[in-house]
Amino acid sequence: MSAAVIIDEGGRLLLVRKAGTSAFMQPGGKPEAGESPAQTLVRELAEEVGLRLDEADLVPLGEFSAPAANEPGFEVVADVFRVGIGDQTPVAAAEIAELRWVTRAEASEIDVAPLAAAYFLPEA
Template sequence: MTTTDAATPGIRVIRVSAAVILDELGRLLLVRKAGTTAFMQPGGKPERGERPDETLSRELAEELGVRIDAATLRPLGVFEAAAANEPGFVVVADVFAADIGDQEPRPAAEIVELTWATHADASRLEIAPLAREHFLPA
């Protein structure tokens, strides 16, 4: 969902739900969408009437083939950062911790690549500001 922030005229906002998914080594799962260069957290924009946790559950299934019940997602808060692929926009994300268990994420839909990353990987990868500033493990 794209809106203009009424509190700050001229700021264009993209509202999304995003996941923090860590592997057994503590690395963060990041994805890259077709036609983009930056890796970001899995997730996406809500459909009309969806709660943020429902959005994320749907997006994880569509984009990675990972099935997670929305009720099992753990809310981490609302975070914002500059949009990686849309200049002049700010991303406002409802972020949830998601445990995927032994499910193996695989790129699907618009996702063309995925990687598991730590803060040390930021020097070799283009990483979206939301993930880089708030969620990359040390």
């Protein structure tokens, strides 16, 4: 899978919650046949949060793993990218029920997926 680290000017991380789930996680998703991790993320960000990007907007951060938020007993392995979105404003679309910009302190008040909680919540 591919996931995005999108930080706003206030240092907050963008998290999304899919319909029918409680955990907030980084936007992204699973690849379709033949897609590279970067292609997957560009497609998923367009579908899920309406961002129009290309691969040049993505900076690879590496491969990370953590327990899956919505599938007990499974582990998620994600190719993670830092993503610059310019002046675009993400909006919840497709299966996304809600999006939030959160600091580490605010994240303690919501259910955050292990991948985001372990590696990507901002320090401030």
